[in-house]
Amino acid sequence: SWIPKHLEAVKWILMFIIGSTTGLVAVFIDFFVKKLSSLKFTTVDTYITPCGQDYKCLMAPLGILIAFNALFVLIASVLCAFEPIAAGSGIPEIKCYLNGVKVPHVVRLKTLIAKAVGVLFSVSGGLFVGKEGPMIHSGAVVGAGIPQFQSITFKKLNFNFPFFRSDRDKRDFVSAGAAAGVAAAFGAPIGGVLFSLEEGSSFWNQALTWRTFFCAMSATFTLNFMLSGLYFKEWGHLNIPGLIDFGLFQCHGGDCNLWTAMDLLFFIAMGLGGGLLGATFNAINKSITICRLRHPLFQRKYVRVLEAVFIAIVTAAVAFLAAMMLGQCKPLSVDSASTSNISESVRTYFCPPGYYNDMATLFFNPQEEAIKQLFHQEGAFSLSSLAIFFGFFFLLSCWTYGCLVPSGLFVPCLLCGAAYGRFVGNVLTSFFNLSSVYSGTFALIGSAAFLGGVVRMTISLTVILIESTNEISYGLPIMVTLIVAKWSGDFFNKGLYDIHINLKNVPLLEWEADRQMETLQVSEIMERKACYLHLKTRVHTIIDILKTTTHNAFPVVSSYRVLQEEEEGSTSRTGWEDISQHHHLMSVNAVDFPQQTIQQLRRHHSNSNDSIPNGDVPLQSDPSSVVFHGIVMRDHLVELLQNRVCFMEHSSSSTRPVMQFVDLTRDYPRYPSIHDMDLTGINLNMIIDVSRYMNTCPYTVSPTAPVSKVFNLFRTMGLRHLVVVNQIGEVSALLFHFRYPPTPL
Amino acid sequence: SWIPKHLEAVKWILMFIIGSTTGLVAVFIDFFVKKLSSLKFTTVDTYITPCGQDYKCLMAPLGILIAFNALFVLIASVLCAFEPIAAGSGIPEIKCYLNGVKVPHVVRLKTLIAKAVGVLFSVSGGLFVGKEGPMIHSGAVVGAGIPQFQSITFKKLNFNFPFFRSDRDKRDFVSAGAAAGVAAAFGAPIGGVLFSLEEGSSFWNQALTWRTFFCAMSATFTLNFMLSGLYFKEWGHLNIPGLIDFGLFQCHGGDCNLWTAMDLLFFIAMGLGGGLLGATFNAINKSITICRLRHPLFQRKYVRVLEAVFIAIVTAAVAFLAAMMLGQCKPLSVDSASTSNISESVRTYFCPPGYYNDMATLFFNPQEEAIKQLFHQEGAFSLSSLAIFFGFFFLLSCWTYGCLVPSGLFVPCLLCGAAYGRFVGNVLTSFFNLSSVYSGTFALIGSAAFLGGVVRMTISLTVILIESTNEISYGLPIMVTLIVAKWSGDFFNKGLYDIHINLKNVPLLEWEADRQMETLQVSEIMERKACYLHLKTRVHTIIDILKTTTHNAFPVVSSYRVLQEEEEGSTSRTGWEDISQHHHLMSVNAVDFPQQTIQQLRRHHSNSNDSIPNGDVPLQSDPSSVVFHGIVMRDHLVELLQNRVCFMEHSSSSTRPVMQFVDLTRDYPRYPSIHDMDLTGINLNMIIDVSRYMNTCPYTVSPTAPVSKVFNLFRTMGLRHLVVVNQIGEVSALLFHFRYPPTPL
Structure with missing residues (x-):
């Protein structure tokens, strides 16, 4: 197929589609807002003009205005009652999303529909709200949705396009979509790119930024082209760069300046x-x-709908009476x-x-x-x-x-x-x-x-x-x-x-590390109860861990004694319950570090280098000291369970089931939850080997590092988790100027 | 003093000064270019006009033009012969500098003078060169120089302002200065900020970007204010945003469009x-x-000066003859x-x-x-x-x-x-x-x-x-x-x-990791001969290491056997010569990992936590296995030697000399070279304790990590060195969403 080989080109094409679609959404909103507003104002106007300053007569247009506004806002509000995340400007939600915080429903097609149609009615309904913030959110949804070529809302929309199924890729597209939203709203493509950079991705990636800019430009272009055509009937001319237009600033008179230094x-x-x-x-x-x-009253949705309608009525009344x-x-x-x-x-x-x-x-x-x-x-x-x-x-x-x-x-x-x-x-x-x-x-x-x-x-x-x-x-x-x-x-x-x-209690990181962080060590803020998995873990242990924690990733370790006990063939269970007793593993381990550990570790390492482990390394019971191997994602564990990728203890390695990465990510982004999963028929004593499915080189940090350092690592690299591993390591080499390809000194 | 408490405010003030000064440099260049060019063209013009198309008569103005141009370019070229880094546009050099590569002389006051005066004459001399690139370089020099309040070129310029004496701070100011240069050159403050981001700092730091923008704006403002005043005599009005001005695009005629979709x-x-x-x-x-x-011919400076003058003559002749x-x-x-x-x-x-x-x-x-x-x-x-x-x-x-x-x-x-x-x-x-x-x-x-x-x-x-x-x-x-x-x-x-x-063989990193890097491991490209120091090292060893290597930083290690040998009072030397035999330390160490190491390590750690080590931990001879403690900078070692911060073996800890950090950075950025240093009178057997002067938590990476990961770390965090430490560590904890302040789950 052409696509996997030209993913870069596909990205550019997708950027254009995202930009244009965002532009079209903006055109849709603007067109109907104009139509509805004009309908409303013209109707009310015809009632005002004959009245003059007769306040009794003005009651009729006031009533009509209120009826219009209340109806429009009711529609907008009911839409939001169905999809509450569509309420508000959406910028806080997008900001959270771009910073790696999952906000449920935020980039669904349903949300887009509620948002776009809703904002159209809330603006037409005379509320003092803008359509620019919602445009940014709409752009973000478009960005998230299009590259997936499928929809959760409408299950039938599914084009079997299994690319870009990772949070990272999706985030890139969402940030481009948000930029396109800004570009369409304000006619500000550069501002859109900077918005994405400022609010979202902290790392300046040249290629991504350039594509984002292209996406933003496509959005303004589409909007400009369509609106100029629709309103001025000059198809092909470009006169309306954005939804909002401040007009041309020019002052009249000979000695006129827009502004002076004073x-x-x-x-x-x-x-x-x-x-x-x-x-x-x-x-x-x-x-x-x-x-x-x-307030308990506001927990009921109909109260919130009524509140919105009430605001609409008050706004209409105030505006009308003040104007008259x-x-x-x-x-x-x-x-x-x-x-x-x-x-x-x-x-x-x-x-x-x-x-x-x-x-x-x-x-x-x-x-x-x-x-x-x-x-x-x-x-x-x-x-x-x-x-x-x-x-x-x-x-x-x-x-x-x-x-x-x-x-x-x-x-x-x-x-x-x-x-x-x-x-x-x-x-x-x-x-x-x-x-x-x-x-x-x-x-x-x-x-x-x-x-x-x-x-x-x-x-x-x-x-x-x-x-x-x-x-x-x-x-x-x-x-x-x-x-x-x-x-x-x-x-x-x-x-x-x-x-x-x-x-809303979202754990969003600030831009700069606090001054206090410099004096704190990682060991002081880290979670002391780490639960982790062994390279080979029994199904019931995994289910236990998944059900009783909410972590999205788990470190994978092996015990030093693994190879010693291999000969004994001990099969007692590895329990995270046991492990979690060791509140501060570093100190515990440091005390009773066993003699042959390193040799074992090396042997073990050389074993686990083969992607399928040879032999039956049994699980063991007393993990008083463990070696860190990598991290495995919750979602992947769930998929492994779902697909029964487990085996009996003494099965030969060739018969053990294996899952490919592309199958592992098939359900992205809606992985099944462990709590909803049907686990009947699974043998709880079977073993899952996670070594194939883990990230063996995640970023790690030493427990003595200052918190500010970890902060910067999180912020800059956009991490979601970071393993604290203590440094009983040796200096292997010092990389000076990073040299690639490697050359001798 | 007010300054240390309000460093943030000081930074803003400095940004304004940097921006304004850059603007003034641009004004200086532009003003004299205008004067000199106008002088030249007017003079030549007066000779051409009476001639008509009489080609013989035109020889005189041609001669005059060539004389002017050759003279001007000679001046520019001689200036560059004194300070060769001032030649060219300066953008490659600034790009290297901003990416952490030291380029000698690039941000010196002398360079600025050669650059600013030189570009003035090279542009006036009719060469086909621009003054915009050099403006960016000039801005960078201004940015580097002003916050130091001292000059290497003019030693007397020294205001005793001992702040921002680190490469990181300086780089921030240089990137702001470069942005100011772009802003002044093109009247493009936003473009300037983006230039700095694109070419230099890869991490989008909101605070820095905002300050940089302020700096760029100050530059355009100053330039605009001064030029509008100088040329139009309208002080306080702002009509000239940048050195280059494309004029107002407007097309004439009724049905006119600047461009259409077609x-x-x-x-x-x-x-x-x-x-x-x-x-x-x-x-x-x-x-x-x-x-x-x-080419050997071009190694001589006078040849290069002559080349420049020759180009000037050819350019003048071609331009004149073609025009006529x-x-x-x-x-x-x-x-x-x-x-x-x-x-x-x-x-x-x-x-x-x-x-x-x-x-x-x-x-x-x-x-x-x-x-x-x-x-x-x-x-x-x-x-x-x-x-x-x-x-x-x-x-x-x-x-x-x-x-x-x-x-x-x-x-x-x-x-x-x-x-x-x-x-x-x-x-x-x-x-x-x-x-x-x-x-x-x-x-x-x-x-x-x-x-x-x-x-x-x-x-x-x-x-x-x-x-x-x-x-x-x-x-x-x-x-x-x-x-x-x-x-x-x-x-x-x-x-x-x-x-x-x-x-020029500058090791500058690309924006994106190569695809090949994903398949390579760090262990395959790392430098296998690492030289490192022990926590306490003899003076002669340090001098040896400094003299025989060019590394800018050294890992600091301790041997596991340190405390064992403490009792024996062994004083044999720690030689990096010995150590460097272990080409691949990781594997070597892993084999003969001693039994009590971890307990020793812990004891040792608790000792070295006191900033002055208690007792006489002697140096030892056979560092077959070492523990990584941190890294120490070459420059700091040199300063320690320079200031004789060393002690005899059995001196009590209270009498040992100690250096404050502010003294350590006093010579920034021109630390003495080990080769030029006067080492007479220093007792080569004395001991330097580097534990006070090292960074104990540098970024480290495992030897099995893919190279692309290291690449991203280098690129994103702007690292200069990265220690490869193998992971014989244990999981201590897993940090999920970074929580600050620490809260219990």
């Missing part, structure tokens, strides 16, 4: 403020989330009238011609349009409108994040921050007469400051924002703002994603 | 062509470089006349008004101007002019790279490629009547294809080009082109930087 000081202050506001946002949301997680009653009429500037895009989404309720209603423009538009208004509307928003909008929006979006709908965080934060930045800009121009202030830039910086204060991402967020603005000269101010916002926010609490990860 | 097919073909051209360029340059390295004699007069388009920047650098020699001389415009301008002409000049260049220009430029720049002047590769490749792309664009419009082709885009894609074909960088090059064009919509075509160019080029040979690294 403005940087204001930006620093705004970053400080953004960090504080973000920390407040996080603190409030943390309390709400704790309540959602712990609290807005001020502001003159439309001539400049912005000329740029058609901006004037299109202006709302003019109850205002004389040439004026617009500022509050309605913000509240009664899709959020992306409101952001664009704040970025590019030359006409002034009144200070009071901005403040009221900010207050309501801040509280409502904070309440919304974490309820049972798919809900992104980026767009609400950007909008909230834009109002904050615009407010600062207005204050500076009105009260301090700083004519050089360009309000669009201030709105953008406010967005960056607030978003940075909430999520605390670093370089990837910077790049995403720069790519979204399509204006590289904003790089410096955005970065300065984000740095300050992160600093000031980190002073109080963590980023919102990390808060949610912590609340 | 063009992508042409771009793929151009990428293919670029890869082939790049591979040819690399092959030719490789032959030239081999000749320069091996081979150009065609082409009509100036109205559109490009209106964009003042482009029409400024047009050369109109011997052409009627409204026309310009296409060859002179390309050859008789600084390269950056020529690139801009190819990118933005709406007026057509003739096919023959483009072909001739490409041919001459290709050969001359290929000859130039590697001669004894500081010489960047980016700008010549971009210009060469732009001619290639423009040529393709012209062919498509003239012969195939494809009116939708925008020649500026084709020139840009040609640049990317050729540059990608030569240097074969991946994601960082993409980002650098996108940032330089300031047009994110070019992302997709640039990336597609670069992928194809890299693929087709890699089919024939390696990237030019890698070729130069290989020719």
Whole structure:
């Protein structure tokens, strides 16, 4: 077959498919959000226009708006009730996944459907949520699913493509998919790659990064191609790089600059403020989330669905009433009238011609349009409108994040921050007469400051924002703002994603080793009750171990006395129960190290080098000292049991059953659980030889190593487990500059 | 003092200083290049204009041009003769440095001066070289130098700032400095960070990356601020993001697009062509470089200086004669006349008004101007002019790279490629009547294809080009082109930087482990003659080892019999000579492993845990079996000898001299050499106790591990050495998810 020989090429093709599919998912979401939103706003609009400022008459459109929103959010929420992992932004879950933590259901096709359809309705339903975070999750699911060519949700989807069936390969594809999701959401392929790198894979692998970039580019290309075709009917032209588009920043007037060096000081202050506001946002949301997680009422799904619908009703009511009653009429500037895009989404309720209603423009538009208004509307928003909008929006979006709908965080934060930045800009121009202030830039910086204060991402967020603005000269101010916002926010609490990860008790590693770790030794933190297997173990022992522990891998050892007892033919069982008494094996073993051990070890080693052991090395009873041989995975043990790859004691080696690696991984990623397995008919006294199925050279560490070292090894190499082996070894050689191929000195 | 407590803050401040200084270096180079070039061109111009097409009269300006160029290049070349490492682009050297290979003199202040002043003159001297590569090197030197607050070149520069005196810290700063160099050169801070990541540090460390980004941003900011101030007298406005500026891409006419989806097919073909051209360029340059390295004639510095001057003369003559004699007069388009920047650098020699001389415009301008002409000049260049220009430029720049002047590769490749792309664009419009082709885009894609074909960088090059064009919509075509160019080029040979690294026999690791490595074991490639030290070693032994080996670190071992012989008071010497007989220690030791070893080891361990060993553990003679304790650095041994940190055999532990770590690193990075050291007066029989000065937990690996695993460990963790220790150890525990702080199960 062509495929196994050209796996590299297959990877590139898969990357393209993943990218394009992610782009198509984004197109699907965007298209229907646009349709539904437009349907909703047009319907409500026809009821408002004849009313004028007659508040009684306005009750009808309010009712219609609430009905629309409640219905849409109900759909979104019910979908999430079926697949709860689809709720929220999905970024914390993807972050966990990419760092090697298994999150059940996170990359299933069912989740993708719930997420994509759900976010479509939650955004159309007028909730203060974004569709960008869910896009990242959707991309990740696409990345995980496509290379498997099969689905757990729909069993019939199965193309017999038995490649890339390992966690490592899958993780690579998932990280590419997540990058594609960012790329499609923000039109930011580079930002997407950096997102994957920052949140996920810690090792910069050039080939993988390059492929990921290709995947991200495919996603933006597909999205751009499709949306440009769908909306502008210009098939083949590429005008819409991402779901969110900040529009073109340009200021009018002769002596106009987007920003000057002096403005940087204001930006620093705004970053400080953004960090504080973000920390407040996080603190409030943390309390709400704790309540959602712990309060018994919220354990029932229908309560959570009702909560989402309730939020939708409150949001609709607040937005509608504020838009109708609290807005001020502001003159439309001539400049912005000329740029058609901006004037299109202006709302003019109850205002004389040439004026617009500022509050309605913000509240009664899709959020992306409101952001664009704040970025590019030359006409002034009144200070009071901005403040009221900010207050309501801040509280409502904070309440919304974490309820049972798919809900992104980026767009609400950007909008909230834009109002904050615009407010600062207005204050500076009105009260301090700083004519050089360009309000669009201030709105953008406010967005960056607030978003940075909430999520605390670093370089990837910077790049995403720069790519979204399509204006590289904003790089410096955005970065300065984000740095300050992160600093000031980190002073109080963590980023919102990390808060949610912590609340769910996921063991995710930080980026840097704690200072305390340098003074701790591995022996102080290691698990003292290690359970391990011998090279040949009886079936009942393996079943015992699998059933009574939750570890995903087990060290394999042999006893030094194995060969001595060989002659005696002792067949007493090897029990991990016995072994686990030796709490700290190193010290125990060191005391009664037997005389002939090493010779035995060598002999034994030479035996086990043959892949099928010769002779009947029996199991023995008193493993007071053991030699480490390798580790074996729980899933593989389960497969061995499932397939009865075991043999009787005195069977000859030729008749013993053997399993190939490709069969061992056939059930990936859904290995059977030991608890669900049918073990009837298996002879518990038979023996399984794990030596063929173990990793003989896992990373090991000495018990005296500082914890920080182990931390770095885990973090950098993306390890899931590490065996602590004490160093009663000898120096064999010292590798200086790694030489390959080997040359004599 | 404030500093040791706030090292993090100090790092941020240093990053800002490094970035700004790098920016200032770039300003310095750019300012004087502009001045000198303008002086040269104006002078020559005044002689050409009265001449007309009188070729006799043109001899005078030709002579003047050659004199200017020869003089400038002579200065550049003589500077490089004093500090040869300053020649070339510096990127291969920085790549080696960042990957842990020591390259002498590469980050010295002297090198920086030679490089910065040299590149200024080599660029002004009309050589087909760029100033961007040298900027990266300059940034790296700045990054290495500033945090040390001292200079080897100028001994008086010494501020007593004893921090960051380790290779690791220094490497972090160097990578930040290199990023700042890229940022200043191309106005591409993100590209700079990615460059550092791609070429250097393999581990994505969030904190370091974020600081590096800050450093890069500081560099662009400083450069932008200074250049905008110097050239436009608009202090505080920021209009010049980098040394090289591709100008604003915009096409004129109603139905105009920079590129369409169909063009992508042409771009793929151009990428293919670029890869082939790049591979040819690399092959030719490789032959030239081999000749320069091996031919006895070129071993003399004056020959190399003369070669550089000769190249300068040839280049000047070719450029002048081609410009005067081979150009065609082409009509100036109205559109490009209106964009003042482009029409400024047009050369109109011997052409009627409204026309310009296409060859002179390309050859008789600084390269950056020529690139801009190819990118933005709406007026057509003739096919023959483009072909001739490409041919001459290709050969001359290929000859130039590697001669004894500081010489960047980016700008010549971009210009060469732009001619290639423009040529393709012209062919498509003239012969195939494809009116939708925008020649500026084709020139840009040609640049990317050729540059990608030569240097074969991946994601960082993409980002650098996108940032330089300031047009994110070019992302997709640039990336597609670069992928194809890299693929087709890699089919024939390696990237030019890698070729130069290989020719210099630098042991640099590839990105990915070779497939063959999976089947090899460490024991097959390891150095079998390991020399090691005992915990207490006599001075003469240490001197012997240091003098007869070149290793940078030595494993420290103890013999199992140490404590046994303690009672006998044996004082025979520990010789590495004896030890090195045991070619393969593992097997030797395994055979005659003594009985009480482990108890002894434990006792010994508990002894050596006290930082000053109690009692007089004597050295012994027959180290048939040894236990690995840690590794000690060569430099530290030398310092110990230098400071006479040794003691007599029976001295009490309280009187033994001890050295603090801060004193041990005082001489960093220029530790004395053992061969230059004055060892008179030292008692060769005294003993040095290295246990205080060794790293007790280095990474180790088992001799049976596959080589690919060791490769990944080296590559990922940035190791310089790795001890092979066989695993006669026992399982102590299995760390599952790394738990910190330690919690009971």
